[in-house]
Amino acid sequence: MQQGPEGGSKHMYMEVSRQIGRMAAKGARVLEFRCVVSELYIALRTILIASVTSLRCRLQKRMLTKLLNALDAAAELSTTDRLDEVIHNMVEVGKSIGSNSSVEELLAQQNLLVRMLKKMNRLLEEEEACKASCALCSIEFLERIARYVPSSTVPIWKHMKASIINFLAWSDSRVSEHACWLVTTIIDGDWVKQWSENSLEKKKFWKNFFALLQADSLQAQRLLEEMFTFPGSVTLLFSVTDDFNVESTVAKHLCCAIRHKQLNNSNLFPLVSYFSEMVCVLKDNSENESFLCTLRRLVKAFCLATSDDQSPYFSVRNNFALTIGAVDLLRQIDELAKSGIEIYKRKRDFDNGINGGNVNPASGLKQCLVRLIANLTCEHHGNCDLARKLGAVPILLESTKLDCCNLFMTQWAIFALRSMMKEDSGCRDIISSMKPTSDVRLD
Template sequence: MAAPMEQMTAARVALDRWVREELEAGKPRGEDGVRRVTELFRQAEYREVADEKIFTLILQILSRAQQEIQTQIAVSEPSAGPWFDLSAECFRCLRNASAQCLPNQDTIRNIGLIEKAITLIGVFITSNTSQESCLVAFRCSLQFLGNVAGGNRDSQNSIWKRAFPHLFLSCLSHDDDKVFAYGSMVLYTCMDEDKIADLLEPANLPLALGVVSAYSTRSDAEWLHLIVTDRFLRCPELVKQMYASHSHADRITLLELILSKVNEKTPLTETELTSLREIAEFLSDCFQKQCRAVLKLAAPGDCEEEEASVVIRLLDLLCEMTSDADHLSCLQCCPGLLDTVVDTLRLTHLAGKQSKNVFTSTHSASLGSDLTHVAVGFKAHLIRLIANLCYKNRENQDKIFHLDGIPLILDSCSIDDNNPFLNQWAIYAIRNLTEFNDKNQELIASMERQGLADTSLLKSMGLHVEERDGKLLLKSVKKT
């Protein structure tokens, strides 16, 4: 360890001499001394022997750089470039020094370097300069904040106190992809459950909304994806506020992010499950309130699709959630959900019969080939949701009987290019509706006898009707 200590001491002495002889004279050139320390800090053994004196020198350099940049910007001097370059090298040095090194992170925070960095970032943001050197310094400062916050709760709190929400909002709206990415990384690193509560304040909600809006234009932004799925979804109240405040387009983005969390292969914690169940109940309520908007799609002259698209995405998400045992039971008990789904199926089925539109069963090239239409698969998903809600649930099975849902499902089951897999979902629905339910079995058997149920459809379900002792029974076809 002697060699690293000797080299660090020599580098500090050289840097101290440069600060006293050159920097104090207002000469920003010669950041080689800082660069030498930057290179040493790339290796863990040098980070481990750093002392406070070298960080005090870096603070002194950044303070002088801030003073010179602000002075030159104030008089519209174009010569701030060397000071931006020097600032960038200082932040590279701090970035390396704080990488997975808790003692250095604490020292850097305790002497005020986090505060100085955020102050300088404010200067970079408001400088209105197009100099590349300013942009590079901005990027390096954000990388430093990300490293000094890594695994260090005190540093995270310090950054949050000084940067929330203005700095994060500036990064989310910045044109530079690296500033955007690094700012998002710092936001994710510093945000824990306690800090999510800060977003519930009306003045701070724009930051949460900004995350989703930014993701809608940069869907490859992995940090934003994690902010929503690993942070926001732990707070159902925040999700509710965001949904209520978003545009239709951003609501769709939010729902897609929730869907990605539901479809994750990794097991969820009990906290995550509890939060997602509350969110599922909220989304059920949203679907019930908005579902009729989808009927606007039956009118050819109505080009307003955004609200209908939200309803369709809500339905997709409810289908996925009810396919998962973790969320199924809470949705099976949601008041009014099953009634609304049956009612919506009835209305869309009727709309398709009254005129030729996207809800009309078709084999034609004009409608059937347009598989990009937002309503494609909507009826099939309604039946899928009915099937899921009735899975091993006698109360919901009986409710479908009283809502005349079984004849509606069977009547909806014609081959339809606009609803891929409709028959398969209908088969699954009938299976779930008749499992250990004699009353529903008897209803379908009587419909077949009266010619009201398609015999071929029953056969495709592996069912047939037989008469025994004057009663009609729905039986499984025995395989030979």
């Protein structure tokens, strides 16, 4: 019969002891004696470690069993005393995880942990039946498990993710924000990929997370900042929702991430594709305030990315799809203004209400767009040539008209035209061949 580690060590110990006895009887030399004693020490140490490990496993199993019983009782009738018992047992089990036990010992209790998480989720699904202190303790408990259990351990992580979704849905901001903190501590690139899957569980997570984000939850904002640091996160964030209010909020934080250089560089090029899609559907959403706000913030994000030649995002200027989208959008805005839609008229591009609040949903869109074209064409012959061929010059010339509503647009338009004339002879030919058609006047 094959012996376990503890039994094998005892056998080794007995064999070494007999050898010491024989050597002592024969009067063995000191060096040989020391070698055998060293072997004896190793055997004793192995026995001790195996015994302690076995004891810890039994103790951990006993504590988990007590926690399971407490969860059963609380789920049946969630009185204060029973919830306090759950908290007490959870704290005791939590202390034993990581501080005294190895990952192997923890995984040895995998079945018990899975059962415990199932029961905990059942208890926490009803916010009214539980209390915040129990939920907060559960979040700390999950964080400790997540720290020591590999993400490849599917059964445990499956139930932990279900717990996170439950916590995010709580109306108590202490619990929902603490749940965002938990996700921030465990998130990684693989986690982001996993949550792109189109399932009911994932949809519920994103719905709850975006609700917190729009409610200006500080922890939700920090989680979003952390997401921006991973490849593919921007594509994911804009693909999991079709609500322009949510997309506008994400775009606002995207601008901050670019300004502080927190955005993973690989995210910017997929963002160009999303921007191009938005430009294509402008006519269908020409008076949708949330859509226009999202579009303006995206343009602003590209302005920030292309303003500094030392920026890690400066290479996005080489993506000609961005130039095509920017000029196409400028042309559409010009056509919408000429068609009589009030919010696109030049005088309203800088329209502010009380305390600087924008009354016009398209406020600043054209100004940001002219600035973006100026950034894209600055010392970039390819973009200058492309912008001229797409018909940007006449619209930019129109934007140089001086008025008191938007001096910044005039400055950016002049800057863009100067860059294009410097880099592109075709642009110089167009402008030199033009003749004034009316008297110059101030609006």
